[in-house]
Amino acid sequence: MNLLFTGVGGQGTILTTKILSEALVHMGYDVKMSEIHGMSQRGGTVNTQLKYGTKIYAPNIGEAEADIIVAFEKAEALRALPFLKKGGSIVMDEREIYSMPVLIGQAEYPHDADEILSKCVEHVSVVPASRIAEELGNIKVQNICLLGALVKLLELQDINWDALIAQSVPPRMAEINQIAFKKGYDLISAKKELT
Amino acid sequence: MQKAILSGDEAVARAAWEAGVSVAAAYPGTPSTEILENITTYKDDIYCTWANNEKIATEIAIGASIGGMRALAAMKHVGMNVASDPIFSAAYTGVNGGLVIVSADDPGCHSSQNEQDNRLYAPHAKIGMLEPSDSQECKDFTKAAFELSERFDLIMMIRMTTRVCHSKSIVQLDQRENIQAKTYVSDPQKYAMLPVNARKRHIAVEANLEALKAYSYSSDINKTEINDTSIGIITSGISYMHAKEAFGDSASYLKLGITYPLSDRLIIEFAQKMKKIYVIEEGEGYLEEAVKALGIDCVGKQLLGSQGELNAQKVRIAFGLQAAGEGYATDKTAPPRPPVLCAGCPHRGFYHAMGKRKDKILAVGDIGCYSLGVNAPYNGFDIAICMGSGFSIPIGLSKALEMQNDTRKVFGILGDSTFFHSGFNSMVDAIHLGANVCLCVLDNSITAMTGHQENAGTQKNLMGYEVPAIDILQMIYSTGIDQTCVKIVDPIDQKAMGEAIDQALETDGPFVIVTKRPCALLKEVIKAxxxxxxxxxxxxxxxxxxxxxxxxxxxxxxxxxxxxxxxxxxxxxxxxxxxxxxxxxxxxxx
Missing domain, CATH: 3.30.70.20 (Alpha-Beta Plaits)
Incomplete structure (x- = not known):
């Protein structure tokens, strides 16, 4: 299974990928995680890639190789599209973060990215993770909310996620992250019943 | 046995500890930075330090090795250019305690100014080279490199790439070996590289490389995997992973772990069993040329090219296993999202003030956070080549402008860490030569771009101990520059910043501006x-x-x-x- 996480520096894509890697190793999978950081910390696009299965070789994902794209930001979902395998899924937040060329009027933000993607990709789940996170009182738990949705989609229930989340975040942040996880998780199940 | 998910960098750090390393040094540079950062975990056993540049880091490690301790120096690929001077000559002296140089290359230029393939350094510098392909191998090969270094009296290089450094996979952990220190015995014929000794040591290093080459034939660091023999793939490092994923068990593999010196015998014997040979490697056709030099017909770079980073899909398409363009596409594209100067970044004030006087200035940048000032709307400089050049390119550039009656003043821009790295040397020349330049030290009190590493200007070192901070201003004044031609300003204060630039423009000859304001992301700044x-x-x-x-x-x-x-x-x-x-x-x- 090839997963591509994409977002903007500071959104917690790397932590999300780390927590998921940890869980997959517990479940006995061979796991490789690849991240590109450095200049990307400073407001640029951040991509992390996670591959798991019985035996994994290459750590990075090429174009048309991702089974699932998890986008923490709307425009980044659009940017990552070439990496999606035919028949693959997109889990995306509707959050919009304007890049500098948009802020200074040199480029236009694709507000309809979710609609465009839904038209050309069969499996797109738009998860309002950042809205949920804000309602919970901390935008930072957006990433764990998305993780919850992803875990549901991947059917990775056989792990004590609450415990794993608790050991991956500062103690005072454990509960809010666990709630965010559950909300993301439940959102996908509700959607599935609808369709 | 204990297992952990480690990045390649973390695995090298772990290997250094397990292999009984006592001294480690580096200058930060993506994707190598985390090696030393993680070695601090073992600071009770390993003296570890940032050096002002990669040459100094390497020389610290050389000194420790000659002194009888196992030592490691780590750097990004371009850092090895800086370190190449000591490496080429210390290669002749060989080692006492094992000596390993880690080069972290960056195919795809994720965070670098070029894509140079440092495998080519190994034959040129006459050092042994191992290429790990995942985190477990990073640990195993680094440990092996220390043994080989001591056994064959050679400097060994661990050559990594971004995907090896920054990918995480499962690693078996071991305990620290009890390595006995080797007593230093005075031996100038081995360690003092004057012509009379160097000529003899050249003979010695060639013999040592031959011995390593013979060892390489039977070493389990190289792996031969015989499956179907219609296609034989010769590969190394991360490229093995891409090849294996693309071809699976439908091809046979010669996965070279020791990539210098290459075992001719191993390559010939493998090729003889195969109908066709593919060489799959990122970057230059390093292995391919060696294979062809043995008279073996093979295919590689003509299909893969030498630019960019490889992945399995590129390999599949290049070798006809898959057609291109099988995924999704839309007409609408995402707007660019270049990295930007952070909110509160002191550099913003500098670039804004300079931008208002743009028609009178031609600026040269350097390597650091302030490199981001090249982007719109600042368009802060036109030129950026390498560390330290921000203060030396202006010397020649200002002459060229003067010869063409171009009245613009050349500004050089670099940060505090780059100033210590090599910028000060350039500044000394600029002032000594009376160059008509304005040299700007954008001092944000930290090596920021690589994620806040200490440097000679900070009051703490890598291990967290209090150290004397070296005063940049005192260094500048030590050149004897007229102190009225040095301005220290808070770059956010646009009035002061503008006045400093105006004064530089009015001055004929060298002028120095030091902007002083700490990085907005420093913990204590965030707290304040x-x-x-x-x-x-x-x-x-x-x-x-x-x-x-x-x-x-x-x-x-x-x-x-x-x-x-x-x-x-x-x-x-x-x-x-x-x-x-x-x-x-x-x-x-x-």
Whole structure:
């Protein structure tokens, strides 16, 4: 299974990928995680890639190789599209973060990215993770909310996620992250019943 | 046995500890930085330090090795250019304690100024080379490199790439070996590289490389995997992973772990069993040329090219296993998202003030956070080559302009860490030569771009101990420059910043500007700014967009008004307030 996480520096894509890697190793999978950081910390696009299965070789994902794209930001979902395998899924937040060329009027933000993607990709789940996170009182738990949705989609229930989340975040942040996880998780199940 | 998910960098750090390394040094550089950062975990056993540059880091390691301890120096690929001087000559001396140089290359230029393939250094410098392909091998090969270094009296290089450094996979952990220190015995014929000794040591190093080459044939660091023999793939490092994923068990593999010296015998024997040979490697055709030199027909670079980073899909397409363009596409593209100067970044004030005088200035940048000033709207400089060059290219450039009666003043821009790296050497020349340049040290009190590493100007070292901070100003004054030609300013203060630049423009000859304000992301700065942010009074804002010219990521123009859209990252630096003629912006939360 090839997963591509994409977002903007500071959104917690790397932590999300780390927590998921940890869980997959517990479940006995061979796991490789690849991240590109450095200049990307400073407001640029951040991509992390996670591959798991019985035996994994290459750590990075090429174009048309991702089974699932998890986008923490709307425009980044659009940017990552070439990496999606035919028949693959997109889990995306509707959050919009304007890049500098948009802020200074040199480029236009694709507000309809979710609609465009839904038209050309069969499996797109738009998860309002950042809205949920804000309602919970901390935008930072957006990433764990998305993780919850992803875990549901991947059917990775056989792990004590609450415990794993608790050991991956500062103690005072454990509960809010666990709630965010559950909300993301439940959102996908509700959607599935609808369709 | 204990297991952990480690990045390649973390695995090298772990290997250094397990292999009984006593001294480690580096200059930070993506993707190698985390090696030394993680070695600090073992600071009770390993003396570890940042050096001012890669040459110094290497020389610290050489000194420890000659002194009888196992030592490691780590650097990014371009850092090895800086370190090449000691490496080429220490290669002749060989080692006492094992000596390993880690080179972290960056195919794809994720965070570098070029894509150089440092495998080519190994034959040139006459050092052994191992290429790990995942984190377990990073650990195993680094440990093996120390043994081989001592056994064959050679410097060994671990050659990594971004995907090896920054990918995480499962690693078996072991305990630290009890390595006995080797007593230093005076031996100038081995360690003092004057011509009379160097000529003899050249013979010795060639013999040692031959011995390693013979060992390489039977070493389990190289792996032969015989499957179907219609295609035989010769590969190394991360490229093995891409090849294996693309071809699976439908091909046979010669996965070379020791990539210098290459075992001719191993390659010939493998090739003899195969109908066809593919060489799959990222970067230059290093293995391919060696295979062809043995008279073996093979295919590689003509299909793969030498630019960019490989992945399995590129291999599949290049070798005809898959057609291109099988995924999704839309007409609409995402807007570019280049990295930007952070909210509250001191460099923003410098670039904005300089930008207002752009027609009188031709600027040269360097390597660091301030490199981001090249982007719009600052368009802060035209040229950036390598560390330290920001202060030396201006010397020649200013001459060239002068010869063509171009009256623009050349500005050089670099940061505090780059100043210590090599910028000061360039400054000495510029002042000594009386060059008509303005040299700007953008001092933000930390090596910021690579994620806040200490440098000679900080009061703490890598291990967290108090150390004397070296005063950049004293260094500048030590050149004897007229002190009226040195201006120290807070770059956010646009009046002072502008006046300093104007004074530099009025001065014929060398001028120095030091901007002093710490990086906005430093813990103590964040703590001091906690809760503080700017706020726009929508009634006073006329929507003139003057504040948008500073391109602060905490601000946006919404509904015809400027707004602080990201109060959490706003530091209340107040630069936007200085742009506003209508007094619409004020500080809050202080």
């Amino acid at each position: 700014n906690k809760g503080a942010h700017c706020t726009v009074d929508p009634d006073k804002c006329v929507g003139c967009k003057a504040c948008m010219k500073i391109a602060c990521p905490a601000m946006a123009f919404e509904g015809k008004k400027a707004n602080i859209t990201d109060e959490a990252s706003c530091t209340a630096c107040g630069l936007c307030m200085q742009m506003c003629k209508f007094d619409a912006i004020s500080k809050a939360g202080i």
